Amino acid sequence: MLLLRTASMAVVLLTTALAAGNGGYRVTIDLTRCSDDRITVEVELPSSLSCSECRYILPRSVPGTYSLDRYGRFIVDARAFDASGTALAVRRDDDDIVVEGRPARIVYAVNDTWDDPAGADVFNPTGSNIQCDTNIVLNFHAFVGYVEGAKNLPYHIFVRKPRGFYGATSLERLSSTDTSDVFHAQSYMELVDNPAMYCSPDTTSFDQNGVRVIVAVYSHNKRMRSDTVASVLKPTLAAVARMLGTMPVDRYTFLFYFAGTQQREITRGLSFGALEHAHSSLYFLPEGRGGENMAREMIASTAAHEFLHILVPLNLHSEQIADFDFRSPKMSRHLWLYEGCTEYFQLLARAQDTLLEPEAFLRELLSNLRTMQVFYRTTGRVSLVELSQRVLDPEYQKLYPVIYMHGPVVAFCLDVTIRQLTGGRMDLLGAIRELMRKYGPDRPFRDDALFDEFAQLVHPELREFFRRYVEGTELPPIEECLQVLGYRYHDSTQVETYQFESSAFSLRRSSEEPIIVTRDTANVFGFRNGDTLVRINGILVTPENKYELMSKYIWAPQSPDTVRVLVRRSDGSVELRAAPTKGYRTVRYAFSPDPSPSPEALAFRRQFFRKGS
Numbered sequence: 001m002l003l004l005r006t007a008s009m010a011v012v013l014l015t016t017a018l019a020a021g022n023g024g025y026r027v028t029i030d031l032t033r034c035s036d037d038r039i040t041v042e043v044e045l046p047s048s049l050s051c052s053e054c055r056y057i058l059p060r061s062v063p064g065t066y067s068l069d070r071y072g073r074f075i076v077d078a079r080a081f082d083a084s085g086t087a088l089a090v091r092r093d094d095d096d097i098v099v100e101g102r103p104a105r106i107v108y109a110v111n112d113t114w115d116d117p118a119g120a121d122v123f124n125p126t127g128s129n130i131q132c133d134t135n136i137v138l139n140f141h142a143f144v145g146y147v148e149g150a151k152n153l154p155y156h157i158f159v160r161k162p163r164g165f166y167g168a169t170s171l172e173r174l175s176s177t178d179t180s181d182v183f184h185a186q187s188y189m190e191l192v193d194n195p196a197m198y199c200s201p202d203t204t205s206f207d208q209n210g211v212r213v214i215v216a217v218y219s220h221n222k223r224m225r226s227d228t229v230a231s232v233l234k235p236t237l238a239a240v241a242r243m244l245g246t247m248p249v250d251r252y253t254f255l256f257y258f259a260g261t262q263q264r265e266i267t268r269g270l271s272f273g274a275l276e277h278a279h280s281s282l283y284f285l286p287e288g289r290g291g292e293n294m295a296r297e298m299i300a301s302t303a304a305h306e307f308l309h310i311l312v313p314l315n316l317h318s319e320q321i322a323d324f325d326f327r328s329p330k331m332s333r334h335l336w337l338y339e340g341c342t343e344y345f346q347l348l349a350r351a352q353d354t355l356l357e358p359e360a361f362l363r364e365l366l367s368n369l370r371t372m373q374v375f376y377r378t379t380g381r382v383s384l385v386e387l388s389q390r391v392l393d394p395e396y397q398k399l400y401p402v403i404y405m406h407g408p409v410v411a412f413c414l415d416v417t418i419r420q421l422t423g424g425r426m427d428l429l430g431a432i433r434e435l436m437r438k439y440g441p442d443r444p445f446r447d448d449a450l451f452d453e454f455a456q457l458v459h460p461e462l463r464e465f466f467r468r469y470v471e472g473t474e475l476p477p478i479e480e481c482l483q484v485l486g487y488r489y490h491d492s493t494q495v496e497t498y499q500f501e502s503s504a505f506s507l508r509r510s511s512e513e514p515i516i517v518t519r520d521t522a523n524v525f526g527f528r529n530g531d532t533l534v535r536i537n538g539i540l541v542t543p544e545n546k547y548e549l550m551s552k553y554i555w556a557p558q559s560p561d562t563v564r565v566l567v568r569r570s571d572g573s574v575e576l577r578a579a580p581t582k583g584y585r586t587v588r589y590a591f592s593p594d595p596s597p598s599p600e601a602l603a604f605r606r607q608f609f610r611k612g613s
Contacts, residue, residue, distance in 0.1 A: 023048035024154035027144050031161045031198060032179075034132035037115060038076075041143055043106045046153055056097040056106055058145040059326035062126060062192055063313075064275050066335065066391045066400055069122045070095050071113075071142045078108040096327075097145075110143050115265040124266065124284040125275040129257070133162075135199040135218045137257060138169075139282070141192045141326075151188040151326070158182055161198055168203060168216030169196035170253040170279035189324065193277045197255045204230040209241035212251045220260035223287050223544065229256055229299060236300045239353035240307060243345070243429070248310050253280040254303060258287035261512065261543075274302050276309035278441075294548050300355065304346035311345070311429075313338040316436045322444035333447050335388035336470055340407015344415070345429065347408065352610045361609075362487065362591055365412055369478070369589040372405035381473040384410065410469055413476035416484055416608075421459035424607060431458055478589075485605045486597030490590040498557045498580040500524045507546060514546035516567070525554075525576045531567040538564070 026044040033040050045054070058072035072095030080088040080099040089100040097106065113119030113127030114137075129137035144155070156174075159167060159181040167181050171194035174182040185191035199218045204226040206213050215233060217226040233254065241247055259267050267286070274283040283306075285298060313321050318332045332338070344365075351361035375398075376382070382399060384406060390396040415428035434457055439445050445453065451470070455463035469476045479489035505518035505527050514533035533541040536549045553563050562579040594601065605611075 023150075024156060025144075025146070026156050026158070028158045028160070029138070029143060031132075031136055031159060031165070033160075034130060034136075037112045037130045037132070038109050039130055039136070039143075040107065040109055043144065045103055045105065045147060046150060047104075048153075049102070049147055049150060051147065051149075052102065054099045054103055055093070055148040056099065056145050057148055057151075057327050058095065059141045059192070060095075061329040061392075062139075062141050062326065063321055063324050064277070064309075065123065065126045066331065067121070067123065067397060068329075068392055069113075069126065072096055072145070073118060074111045074113060074116065074128070074142065075108050076111060078106065081105045081107075113142060114271075120268060123273065123275075124257075124271040125273055125282045129266070135197070135257065136165075137255075137282070138167075138196040138198065139192075140195065144188075144191065146188045146326075148327075154187065155185040155191045156182065157185070157191070159196075159198075164200055165198045166201035166203070166216075167196045167198045168201075168214065168253060168255055170194050170251065170277070171196060188326075194280060195255060195275075195277065195282045197257065197282070202226045206230060206234065208234065208237045209247050211237070211241075211247045211249055213237065214251075214253045215256070216253065217256045217258065219256075219258040219287055220263055221287055223260075224256070224258040224295070226256075229254070232296050232299045233303055235353075235355060236304050236350070237307065239349045239355055240304060240346075243349040243352055244311075248315060249279055251279055252307065255280060255282045256299075257282075257284050259284065260287050274306045276306040276314070278310070278314050281306035281309075295544070300350070301346060304349060305342055308342050308345045308349070309338075311432055311436070312341060315441050316432060316439055317441075317444055318447040318450070319444045320447060322442075329392070331389050331391055333385045333388050334450060335391065335403045336384040336407045336410055337450070339403045340384070341411040341428070341432070343404050344408040344411035348415075358605070358609045358611070359593075362482070365409055366478070366589045366591060368405035368409055369475075370587075372402050373588070375399055375402045375405075381475070383471055383473050385471050409478060410476045413469065413478060413481045414465060416481040417462065417465055417477075418458050419604070419608070420484065421461060424604075426458060482591055483594075484601060485608060486594045486601030487591045488594050490587075490592065492586055492588050493590045493592075494584045495587050495590070497583050497585050498560055499583060500554065500557070500578055500580050507550065512543040514541045514543070514550075524578045525565060527565075527567070527576065528569065531569060533565065534568050534573065535566040536563065 023046040025046060028042045030040045058075060060068050060070050075097065078090050078092070078097045080090050080103040082088055082102060083104040088103055091098050097108070099106065110128065112130035113122040114124055114129040119127055126139060128139055128142035129135060161167065161179060161181065163178050169183070171183045171185060174184050185194065197216055197218060202217045202225060204215045213233065215226045215230045217224055217229055219225065272285055274281050281303070283302060285302070318334060320330045320332045347356065347361050347364055350356035351358050379399065387396055387399055387402065391400055411428065418431055419427050431454060435445070435453060451463060451466040454466065468474045482489045501524050505516055505523055508515040508517050516527045516529065516531040516533065518527050518529050533546065535541060536553050539549060541549055552558070557563065557580045560580060560582055562577055565576045567574060567576060
């Protein structure tokens with residue numbers, strides 16, 4: 001232990017000297033001086049700075065997000081000192097810290113975004129969490145900034161941590177002891193691209209097709225564990241690897257925070273989701289809500305999406321992303337590519353494997369059409385290019401989720417069209433790979449030239465596709481694309497449904513126990529207000545699976561079979577029974593298999609889903 005401590009001290013001294021000698025930043029983040037969801041940060045500024053009035057900037061927005069979050073507003077009690085230790089005058093200007101004179105050191109406190117009322121509009125995977133004794137999520141852009149004009153200098157990060165805490169991250173770790181970690185980043189962009197999560201360690205690692213994968217988990221009620229999450233990720237990454245052939249990274253860290261249902265202060269709004277990075281991704285997900293199957297599906301689909309961002313935008317992107325303006329962000333035209341194609345590829349990867357049936361893949365795509373029409377109901381259809389460029393405007397920010405619905409459908413039709421135009425010699429993934437070879441992570445494309453690049457690479461007629469369906473507002477040619485695969489498209493059709501009459505009952509949201517809430521004692525089951533569910537069709541009801549079982553058997557039954565529900569009451573247990581009635585409902589944007597598909601359609605389908613000869 002003594003040798004390890006001595007070696008770590010040598011590294012600290014070396015990195016301190018490097019930071020001072022090469023004009024870099026030396027940042028100390030003290031997790032041990034934590035109180036009231038607030039921690040202290042001290043930044044030693046590069047000695048090479050020559051500003052007489054220095055502006056220290058924290059981002060308004062960061063890559064991968066499409067909102068103005070203004071992280072500087074969570075910085076308080078800022079102070080600055082010159083090289084002799086004399087205090088300098090400090091003022092706040094539009095969330096920046098402006099120092100009069102030549103500062104050598106800036107010290108301030110950071111409030112977290114997750115449970116600060118001011119942070120209600122910040123997407124949790126892009127924000128910060130400071131639960132002093134249990135968990136701290138370090139999205140570094142919420143804690144550390146840069147002096148205007150000096151964001152490309154190196155950073156040395158010194159984290160003082162409580163004993164028993166482990167910091168999971170893909171950031172380069174120079175040293176680690178029981179009470180401290182030392183990290184290095186080549187630039188501010190690299191620092192922002194590598195979040196960390198500190199808590200009691202729960203990690204699992206494995207190798208997948210040449211990628212060293214680390215899974216780190218924090219679960220509020222310990223319902224989720226890293227080995228369980230890893231068991232979901234392994235087949236998901238295997239499916240991705242089969243689709244890609246060669247994995248473009250050699251290491252990857254998954255950081256998962258699972259929130260408990262009682263953590264209402266941080267589960268407000270639309271906070272669940274994830275944010276991608278070059279060698280990691282950060283997740284904020286519900287802890288087992290909806291049952292094991294729903295939890296596994298959420299993990300698999302979300303993780304596949306975030307991992308596949310290693311294609312776009314991480315290895316193929318425009319100039320707006322390559323030289324991201326943290327203070328005055330400018331949006332690219334191509335959210336359809338960065339988010340829409342990525343969501344499409346996560347569905348396709350699982351459909352080309354055994355994780356998603358081909359027809360389930362198509363149902364997912366068409367359900368996106370139904371949902372996106374809800375968003376367009378008041379605005380009318382919007383060009384994906386226009387939505388991308390104006391996504392920071394308040395009226396377009398409301399439409400942002402459309403990218404994840406409209407985008408994958410466009411990507412599907414683009415994929416089919418590319419295959420048709422090239423006689424099957426190229427597909428969308430192949431086209432993106434060719435563009436990655438021409439450009440790549442360090443050579444961005446011109447934002448207004450990408451459509452011409454695609455057409456030049458694939459076929460001149462492809463330019464018309466982009467003009468109509470991406471730059472324009474026409475719906476993509478879903479009917480023609482389904483027909484090529486041997487399916488029939490139905491703009492509107494009648495489908496059988498089953499439902500229970502007088503089924504106006506729900507579960508008590510304030511309780512982990514599955515307790516029925518109803519005002520109608522005449523409901524078809526005979527539920528009483530306060531009944532506790534014990535079993536549904538013989539399956540034990542738990543806090544984790546209660547919503548899944550209620551949805552499958554009661555709220556949306558799939559068959560006319562009688563459903564048996566065992567409930568517990570103050571006067572004992574009783575089994576209730578009811579059978580759903582059959583009805584019909586109109587469904588928009590549906591499909592059905594062509595009863596007599598052509599040999600060409602069957603061959604195209606086999607090739608598309610890679611299902612053999």
